[in-house]
Amino acid sequence: MIHTIVYGFTIGAILYFIAIGLSLTFGMMRVINFAHTLTYTLGVYMLVSLGALFKGYFVIAAMIAVVVVIPISYLIERCIIRRLYGESLDHTFIATFAIALIGVDTIKWIWGVLPYPLSDPIGEYLTIGGLTLPIYRIVIVMIAILLFIGLEFFFRKSIVGKIVVAALEDRDGVGCLGIDVDHYFSIVFMMGSALAALGGVLYAPISSVHPYMGLSILLLCFAVVIVGGMGNLRGTFVSALALGMIMAVTARYWSQGAETMVFIVMAIVLIFRPIDI
Amino acid sequence: MSDLISTQDLTKRFDGLVAVNQVNFSLQEGQVAGIIGPNGSGKTTLFNLLSGFFPPSAGRITFCGKDITKIPPHKRVGMGMARTFQLVSVFDSLTVWENLVLSTIRFKRDQQSVQSFFFAPARKRIVVDDCLKSLELVGLEKKASARTSELSYGEKRMLEIAIGLSLKPRVLLLDEPLSGLSDHEIGGVLDLIHRVKKNFALVIIEHKISKIVSVVKKLSVMNEGKILCEGDPEQVLRDPAVRECYWGKEEENCST
Ligand SMILES: Nc1ncnc2c1ncn2[C@@H]1O[C@H](COP(=O)(O)OP(=O)(O)OP(=O)(O)O)[C@@H](O)[C@H]1O
Ligand SMILES: [Mg+2]
Numbered sequence: 001m002i003h004t005i006v007y008g009f010t011i012g013a014i015l016y017f018i019a020i021g022l023s024l025t026f027g028m029m030r031v032i033n034f035a036h037t038l039t040y041t042l043g044v045y046m047l048v049s050l051g052a053l054f055k056g057y058f059v060i061a062a063m064i065a066v067v068v069v070i071p072i073s074y075l076i077e078r079c080i081i082r083r084l085y086g087e088s089l090d091h092t093f094i095a096t097f098a099i100a101l102i103g104v105d106t107i108k109w110i111w112g113v114l115p116y117p118l119s120d121p122i123g124e125y126l127t128i129g130g131l132t133l134p135i136y137r138i139v140i141v142m143i144a145i146l147l148f149i150g151l152e153f154f155f156r157k158s159i160v161g162k163i164v165v166a167a168l169e170d171r172d173g174v175g176c177l178g179i180d181v182d183h184y185f186s187i188v189f190m191m192g193s194a195l196a197a198l199g200g201v202l203y204a205p206i207s208s209v210h211p212y213m214g215l216s217i218l219l220l221c222f223a224v225v226i227v228g229g230m231g232n233l234r235g236t237f238v239s240a241l242a243l244g245m246i247m248a249v250t251a252r253y254w255s256q257g258a259e260t261m262v263f264i265v266m267a268i269v270l271i272f273r274p275i276d277i
Numbered sequence: 278m279s280d281l282i283s284t285q286d287l288t289k290r291f292d293g294l295v296a297v298n299q300v301n302f303s304l305q306e307g308q309v310a311g312i313i314g315p316n317g318s319g320k321t322t323l324f325n326l327l328s329g330f331f332p333p334s335a336g337r338i339t340f341c342g343k344d345i346t347k348i349p350p351h352k353r354v355g356m357g358m359a360r361t362f363q364l365v366s367v368f369d370s371l372t373v374w375e376n377l378v379l380s381t382i383r384f385k386r387d388q389q390s391v392q393s394f395f396f397a398p399a400r401k402r403i404v405v406d407d408c409l410k411s412l413e414l415v416g417l418e419k420k421a422s423a424r425t426s427e428l429s430y431g432e433k434r435m436l437e438i439a440i441g442l443s444l445k446p447r448v449l450l451l452d453e454p455l456s457g458l459s460d461h462e463i464g465g466v467l468d469l470i471h472r473v474k475k476n477f478a479l480v481i482i483e484h485k486i487s488k489i490v491s492v493v494k495k496l497s498v499m500n501e502g503k504i505l506c507e508g509d510p511e512q513v514l515r516d517p518a519v520r521e522c523y524w525g526k527e528e529e530n531c532s533t
Contacts, residue, residue: 159382166368166379172330173366177380178354178444 002131004248010137010206012244013144017199018217019224019236020151021192027168027231028185031084034096035076036196036221037214038103043069043197044204044213045107048116058121062201066194073193077186085182100215107211116209140202147195148237155233164188168231220247220259223266279342281306281448281478282327282358287336289322289502296322298502299336304448304495309470309479311489311510314499315522320482321363323499324450328360329353341447357447361454363482365433369426373417373436376425377408380440411439415469431462438469448478455488463488486514498522 018040025033046065054061080099084092122136155161163184167174174181200214207213220243228239243262251258283303289296297319304310312320325331327338329350337346345353368376412418415435420428428436434454441449454470455463470479470492483489490496490510497507500522506513513519 162371162375162379163382165370169368169370170366172350173368174379175350176328176354176360176366177382177440178351179379179382180349180351 003133004252005245006133006137006141007251008245008248009141009144009241010244011247012241013140014199014203015217015221015224015244016144016237016240017147017202018196019221019228019240020233021189021196022218022221023225023228023231023233023236024164024168024188024192025081026225028164028171028181028188029081029085030089031081031087031092032089032096033081034093034218035081035099035103036096036193037100037218038076039069039073039193040196040200040217041103041107041211041214042072043200044209045111046197047201047204048111048118048209051118058205062198065201066197069197070190070194073190074186076193077189081189082182082186100218104211104215111211113211118205118209120205134206136206143198143202151233160184160187216259220262223262226266227269279306280304280339281308281341283339284327285337285339287323287326287338288334289319289326289331290334295502297326297333300499300502300504302497302504304478304480306447307475307478308495309474309493310481310495310497311486311493312480312482312497312499313484313486314505318499319502320499321452322502324360324452324480324482327450328358354444354446357445357477358450359441359444359446359448360450361434361437361441361452363452363456365430365437365457367425367428367433367436367440369424371425372421373412373423373425373428374408374421376436376440377411377443380443381408407443407445411443414442414472415439416465431458431465434458434462434466435469438466442473446477448480451479451481453482453484455483455485467492490514 018036021039022033022036025031025036043065046068047061050061050064051058054064076099080095084095087095120134120136122134122139124135125132126135126138127133155165163174163179163181167181167184171181203217224236224240224243227243228235228237243265246261246265247258250261280303284300286299286301287297288299300319300323302323312323314320322331326333329345329348329352333346337344339345340353340356340358343356345356348356368379371379409418412421415438417432417435417439420432425433425436434457438451438454441451451470454466458466467488470481474492481489481493486496493510495507496510496513498505498513498516498519505522506516506519
């Protein structure tokens with residue numbers, strides 16, 4: 001059972017990394033951003049290439065992979081997402097989904113369709129009281145907790161954080177203070193993209209790497225955002241861990257049902273708390 | 278004297294409805310103007326056009342001698358146009374103080390010392406005096422660290438005006454600043470308007486004409502998207518067309 005809990009937290013942590021960006025993009029700009037899969041997957045493929053370059057230095061390869069995604073996400077925001085502000089939700093959905101699909105094909109073109117095997121970069125196990133747990137998974141959970149604390153700090157103490165909190169509540173109101181919301185949003189967008197890439201980079205060694213890996217996890221992350229509340233950062237953290245746990249527990253008894261269960265929970269939440277857009 | 282704001286044939290259509298119809302509105306530096314008109318006559322829409330919330334369907338807006346028709350809202354604030362909303366708009370998720378500090382962020386670039394990342398030093402350094410002054414002006418200095426969501430509607434209205442003041446505007450657009458307030462609170466807002474009106478121009482939308490008639494130097498009456506009549510308040514209110522469209526309705530309102 002402890003195993004299941006640690007696995008649940010690992011998945012929850014990964015979902016959290018990816019869901020933050022989605023939640024902020026929706027909360028601030030009312031854009032449903034399917035292109036988020038691209039930054040996630042791209043981070044992973046960068047890791048694949050860089051990992052070959054920096055053999056044995058996983059941390060360095062991972063860090064560079066995350067950093068490389070930032071300018072790419074800047075271009076995506078500048079050239080496409082920015083044009084979608086104020087558009088209807090279905091338009092944002094179609095446009096960003098198109099980016100995601102173009103991204104998948106570009107990845108196939110560069111890296112091919114075959115899955116890449118990546119191995120656990122730590123490979124050590126921790127044994128406590130007869131239980132053996134992979135250290136790597138524990139590290140992932142720790143990073144997620146640190147990130148949560150860091151973000152709480154950022155949103156409570158920094159100027160950009162306060163502007164984002166205000167913009168989540170009322171974007172036009174922030175404009176009325178003479179503040180250029182779009183400018184701050186592009187910072188937030190890059191931050192969210194880098195975190196998605198980080199999630200991908202951390203998850204890749206314990207999952208499988210293929211061009212479509214982003215699409216399936218993105219749907220789970222939308223469920224996280226919906227359950228946690230759009231633009232609600234603490235809610236996103238709690239719902240990511242809770243849904244990760246639900247997946248792990250379900251998988252233990254019914255392995256095919258893990259993802260289905262997430263959407264069942266989401267549907268139940270929507271019945272009791274419909275989203276108002 | 279040149280106009281601070283002027284609009285040329287400003288028009289806004291929402292699908293078949295012409296909410297603002299070829300309006301030529303002008304305001305001079307330091308002038309206090311009132312806009313009245315029945316519900317749905319286009320007053321708020323005119324404000325939304327002036328502050329840049331909607332692009333106009335036709336016409337132009339000039340502010341401080343510049344054509345600002347295509348300039349985004351936040352830049353208009355930077356040029357000196359501030360506004361409040363018919364339904365009070367302040368940030369409930371922040372404290373009173375944070376609301377005010379956010380309104381001074383646009384001055385950040387003028388002050389080299391405040392290239393800071395953290396909010397706390399910003400509190401100390403960024404024009405902290407100005408924030409305090411605005412708060413004292415509206416009588417909220419004791420509530421500075423309160424959550425905005427804990428304020429009463431009247432206090433939120435005052436905070437909203439304080440935010441407008443700390444933006445250091447050349448013109449402040451107030452959309453029904455007295456609506457939803459008690460008589461006592463209305464007295465407070467009017468008193469405040471009297472105290473600050475020497476610093477900048479004001480445009481006040483209001484339903485209760487009697488309340489603002491003593492403050493405004495110029496009154497415009499809107500009806501069905503057009504300015505029906507404008508000029509000296511006393512004279513405007515004597516105009517037969519105004520009496521018909523406005524007082525007629527008001528009497529109805531009173532009798533119901
Ligand atoms: N965003 C919008 N989309 C469609 N129609 C709108 C929009 N905003 C305003 N209208 C319409 O434009 C007309 C003018 O509305 P506006 O809010 O400007 O009136 P008002 O004079 O401020 O009225 P009130 O005294 O009730 O505040 C109304 O018929 C309104 O329904
Ligand atoms: Mg109105």
